[in-house]
Amino acid sequence: MSLRKKKLPQQPVSAVIDSLAHDGRGIARVDGKIVFIVNALPGEQVEFIYTDSRRDYAEGKAVAWMEPAPQRAEPLCEYYGVCGGCSFQHVADAAQIEFKQDLLREQFGRIGKLTIHEIWPALIGPHWGYRAKARLGVKYVPKKAKVLVGFRERGQPFLADIGVCKVLQPIVGENLPGLAGMIERLSIREQIPQIEMAVGEDGCVLAFRVLVWPTGEDIELMRAFAAENGVQICLQPKGPDTITPLPGEQARMLSYALPEFGLRLQFKPAMFTQVNYAINRQMISRAVAALELTPEDRVLDLFCGLGNFTLPLATRAGSVVGVEVDQPLLEHAWANARLNNIANVAFHAADLTRDVSGAAWSQQRFTKILLDPSRAGAAEILHNFRHWRPERVVYVSCNPATLARDAAILVNELGYTLVKAGVMDMFPQTAHVESIALFVK
Secondary structure, three states: OOOOOOOOOOEEEEEEOEEEEOOOEEEEEEEEEEEEOOOOOOOOOEEEEEEEEOOOOOEEEEEEEEEEEEEEEEOOOOOOOEEEEOOOOOOOHHHHHHHHHHHHHHHHHOOOOOOOEEEEEEEOOOOOEEEEEEEEEEEEOOOOOOEEEEEEEEEOOEEEOOOOOOEEEEHHHHHHHHHHHHOOOOOOHHHHOEEEEEEEEOOOOOOOOEEOOOHHHHHHHHHHHHHHHEEEEEEEEOHHHOOOOOOOOOOEEEEEEEEEHHHHEOOOOOOOOOOOHHHHHHHHHHHHHOOOOOOEEEEEEOOOOOOOOEEEEOOOOOHHHHHHHOOHHHHHHHHHHOOEEEEEEEEEOOHHHHHHOOOOHHHHHOOOEEEEOOOOOOHHHHEEEEEHHHOEEEEEEEOOHHHHHHHHHHHHHHOOEEEEEEEEOOOOOOOOOOOEEEEEE
């Protein structure tokens, strides 16, 4: 006998929002059960409708606000609430920062059992038109006889039908209808599932994932669109390493500058780079300053990528070692070092989730360490700090939960002091929290 899913209440329900979840939803308690409510802020009395109900929690969407919070703002984008690309447009800009700082404190206290005694002033940049990297979905919808390009609907697997994206760099975000219209004319319009968007400070590349190779007419339509709109279109028949320009064209290398350090870093469209150039520059400046580098310092940059931190560090320190698991990224890091005439760096390939103590580079000593891991954090590599014995550690994180966990290891097991921590608004209009922390022996 099959189990039927319990029918959800159809009438709006009243609730008072107690706090925010890590994803930006309001948290309320109704009939003894926690409910996560979209578009609701702490202190608000709202009416919401249930969208899901589980044994331990429920989900809902606010439909009316009897007592709106002072932090509430009118969303700038007409597609907000339908498109899932943003989740914080209903929050005023300054309040977004406050909520993210509160979340960082809460995660450190609850997960790390640590108190942040000094909060760094938040790093803030442009709130709109900032996003330089994105993976855009593409879907031809026969019933609408049109192509959709953009992000998925909030909480749904379908692409949102939008005409503009205000967080993407304008060269793409303001031209989604033109891009979709060009794809509609292609014979392979149903064989393009996504577009990898990469904008450098000197150009834009759109890499089309193609399940079948385009016809000659398709290629000419793409070429004409690219020329008219100042972008380069590339084709990706398989994995990211298969991205290639249209026939007869040269691959465009993108780049961004770090003026404070006299550097310019190049990258290919599919390579990982920070999505917000303004925040990236401030973040690097803060990290380098916090390490208090001298020409006598030997610095270790873990999860170094294409050298985003490594090369700026090398302009201040005696020598820097960068370590990264992705070999193509490492090769590009070497290329960026040569491009900028940086000779006091060395790069090594290693999986930092495994034991690296036997590697020659790992047997050295380092006076300072910077690490910028993925969302999974860096717990596995921290035991090596007993051998490396760095005096100062800067930890850059895209996940405050794993940062808090790893901070507890650094403080309670390795004897470091948490000096300060703070947020960096890398993804305005979303609940994503990028943070940075300084530890001193």
